Amino acid sequence: MRHDDLADVNCSVARTWAVVGERWTMLVLRELFRGRRRFEVIQDQLGLGRSVLTDRLRTLVEHGVVVREPYQDSPRRHEYRLTPKGEDLYPLLVAMIRWGDRWSTDGDPPVVLEHRGCGHEVDLRLACPACDRDLGRRDVTAVFAPDAW
Amino acid sequence: MRHDDLADVNCSVARTWAVVGERWTMLVLRELFRGRRRFEVIQDQLGLGRSVLTDRLRTLVEHGVVVREPYQDSPRRHEYRLTPKGEDLYPLLVAMIRWGDRWSTDGDPPVVLEHRGCGHEVDLRLACPACDRDLGRRDVTAVFAPDAW
């Protein structure tokens, strides 16, 4: 199965993977969440190939996760910003950061996500909006559609 | 940068990516979370190459995410199960499923995660354990270590 074919599969994991699963994509998104919006800044920070960055950004724009907008004329310059669909990837990014922080073996975590002001480390929780209760993994059932992969 | 080099970088996103970022890995984990533990079952379900599955499982074992355990003798057979470190990837999987469900354009979502019994769709929330409050993205500050990438 090719990478692009993942988008056509009836599986939420695979479809999300089709958008964010290519190499560098999550790192590019990390930069965008940090507020970095310029091609050159992101390329400098990550050190990936220029043509790769061009491709990743174009893919993100195609999927509606990022918009490319001019911020000056003559010469025309563009910047990249997250759409609401892109902002909604924040929990996914947080899940990755939290897991990496929790299980990386050596020393201090590279980044801590703090509740602004309060200073405590934020948590990611499974909850039921109806019962207004936190849930564990065993409290959750996955209900598959008949044609789900 | 090669895939394996991501593990050595001081970035929680990159380190997590070093474990789960290869193609098929998240799908293999999905199968394990569904309770499928046999090589043949997973290979049949996903249709990936046998040698690829061998490699992905070995990598997961090396990272301590999965254990390989005998479940019968003569002939010796093994099965794969998540360790606590692996179980802790559940929020990441849920984040992917929720995003895919929310933003995939066509028709019914392939899978819905329900609160067992209650039947409502579960939610993934950012919270502060100290204040016991739900947080939005703007309530969170990322504090980077001096040598963070």
Next chain:
DNA sequence: CAGTATCCTCGAGGATACTG
């Protein structure tokens, strides 16, 4: 600065046959 174009290499993964 913000890209695009081109070239090159290496590795990823599919297919298949084989083993205990």
Next chain:
DNA sequence: CAGTATCCTCGAGGATACTG
């Protein structure tokens, strides 16, 4: 059943030069 071994192809990404 649960893998390993081998072969082959294609694509991913690095490096570099070029453009407006």
